[in-house]
Amino acid sequence: LKIWFNGVTKFDGLGTVTLPAGSSATVNFPTLILPEGSTTVKVAIDPSNVISEENETNNERTQTLTVASTPTPSNNPPTADAGPNKTSKVGQPVTFNGSGSTDSDGTIVNYSWDFGDGGSSLGAIVSHVYSSPGTYTVSLTVTDNSGATNTDTAIAIITEDQTTPTPPPTTNKPPKADAGNDVKAKVGESIHFDASKSTDADGTITKYSWDFGDDRYSDEKEPLHSYATPGVYKVVLVVTDNNGETDRDVIYVTVEKEDASPIKGVPGFEVPGVFGAAALVYYYFRRRKN
Template sequence: NDGLTATATVTVTVSEPEPEPQAPTAVASASPTSGVAPLAVAFDASGSSDPDGTILSFEWNFGDGSSGVGANPSHTYTTAGTYTATLTVVDDDGLTGTATVTITVSEPEPEPQAPTAVASASPTSGVAPLAVSFDGSGSSDPDGTIVSYEWDFGDGGSGVGAKPSHTYTTAGTYTATLTVTDNDGLTATSSVTVKVDPTPPQPQGDKVTIKITGAYTYSLTGNASSGDIKTVTDRLGVVSVKGTVKVGTATVTINLERLWLLPVYTGR
């Protein structure tokens, strides 16, 4: 009331406001990102960061119903398909960041299948020497091509190609084996049996007795099992047989041709 005044001061300090916490940045990578099932994939989140703190956890959803944790997990995809793997990182402020990586898994290659060998021959039996034509062209490969045909003729001889030929010179029963190889290196075999008979001995004739008004008798010596008699030659001429005479006894019609030499006089 006397008009006097008094003053006092107080200091107020105003500081900058606390910055808003910043979310982390997630970085996801994988190797490999494609391949054939089952595909083992290594994941990597080590490129993730937090600008104002630290990342506390790494959580993964691999996209096929499986999950994992950690900065460097691994996972195997067993079924073909395209999968999106998702990484979620959480920092010390409880904030999160996500990143994804795509994994493509294809069907596995089927196991290569062996070829099928088919061997045939013509003829499969006969008298030595027997020329035989072999055929492997009926062979096939379900998932590729046949690249070679190899033959073992069973008598020490061999050949190559789909249609070789071979001559058996000795009597016997032979198993000819075909081996085919396909473009995967797989093989198959097939065999065919060839029966070679011995060459029949030539029939040897005895003397021929001919009676003009009687019967014709011809006898064979030796062990001939087959053979036809066509003609008989002696010093008097040629006997031709009408019909076929097998080994044994038969009645046939014959014609006798004789060459007569007449004397020729050349005088002066």
């Protein structure tokens, strides 16, 4: 018995089979594996015509066999889940969680993130810091154990950090304003204001600002000022040192009316100064009549 695959001998063996005329028999031989695709198989019994037969032309047969490839089991791709949208500030870490991704017939072997600003990372749970404000599309691509992939996206909204930076500690001590003591004066009386007792422990006072409470001001250290009407006035002194630090002090000035002007020669008789001259003339002429 001899067998060829596409003209190449695959089996060549000997055996004894006794067949009565007109009968048939089954002959078993080693299993031969056909390659994938079409193969021309030729089988010959007594290919060398060692056995004398009446018909030597019917000892072989040729047939083409087609072998299909073994189908690959179908794979369901994974389902990516990039998680919820995010809002954050510039410079603050943002955490993305893709652990909600699934694969119905296998396992997810790779998580690949694209943060939309040129940054990327690998892993189910990752963090990223954005350096500029904006709206970013974040992509997660997952790969399963069969190589199939799936992608999901989330939105990251990043805004400016409005936190006011903490100013560096200052070593400058502010000045101490001293406007003196409260004052009592008369209308029109010149008052001497003195800021010379104001001090600055670690520098110098470079500016003096007085507010006399009657819409009058001065930037002198020791100004003179008078009030035109009686009343109680709030006087504010603000001093500024060489580092721009300020301090203020407040005093009160009580301004009274002028004393009444007496009429000379009339004991105990006084009238306001504004009427003094007229009263004096009246008194003089009245005495002459008497």
